[in-house]
């Protein structure tokens with residue numbers, strides 16, 4: 001089976017080792033390569049990958065939106081996210097899905113971090129935030145606040161998801177904000193998620209007040225890193241009991257993609273333990 005991951009840059013990707021681990025569990029022979037693909041060449045490249053026997057692709061930055069243009073069928077969760085993190089060939093058609101949200105929710109459940117009836121603060125309103133918010137909302141949280149450096153983008157994201165959610169989506173449950181949270185009555189959260197890309201930059205400059213962690217039971221940085229990010233350090237300094245990076249989400253979203261590609265459900269525990277996640 002020919003699989004792969006596309007993006008730019010791509011060298012850092014852990015997808016080959018994750019999918020090889022899954023395949024080994026079933027003695028499944030597969031080829032999983034990293035491919036450096038730019039936005040300009042993406043559509044032609046994907047078409048020729050599937051025409052030449054490719055079966056499935058993971059999709060990472062900056063291609064998550066553009067791949068929708070070549071997809072014949074798009075899952076409802078990829079439509080909600082307006083982005084896909086995986087493609088595969090189903091009945092000779094290219095199917096696009098977004099498994100990021102499910103990956104995060106599965107990871108939170110494994111870590112016994114509750115979502116139902118909880119107040120959740122999400123920092124960031126980019127592709128990752130778009131992918132996770134609909135899945136979090138399905139778990140019936142009390143409130144989800146999307147706070148972004150550029151507040152207009154948070155407003156846009158919330159409006160887009162509310163529109164798709166129809167009249168059941170109450171504006172008191174999903175709310176936009178700026179990073180200063182100055183429009184909010186409550187500034188206390190059960191779970192704080194860093195969905196900004198601040199942790200990827202050398203200075204990791206994320207201008208948030210450490211009070212966002214006061215009383216929080218858990219904090220999770222979607223970025224995966226061998227060492228604690230500044231966000232994780234801040235959370236630990238505020239005595240948040242459960243502080244994690246995005247490794248667990250990465251493994252779980254990959255497991256969901258692998259299941260769809262192969263029909264086999266891999267055990268993720270070995271990979272999760274290998275990082276202490």
Ligand code: NAP
Pocket residue numbers: 061100103123124125126127128129148149150153195196197198199200204205206207222223224246247249250251253
């Ligand atoms: P993106 O679409 O480029 O969005 C970046 C977001 O970060 C925007 O909201 C941006 O705010 C904000 N931002 C960037 N630098 C900032 C700073 N210094 N201070 C405050 N806000 C800042 O990126 P993405 O795809 O959403 O990815 C976000 C993160 O999620 C990355 O770390 C990525 O590695 C991680 N991720 C992890 C997984 C996983 O499986 N673990 C999956 C997907 C993504 P503005 O709108 O103001 O520019």
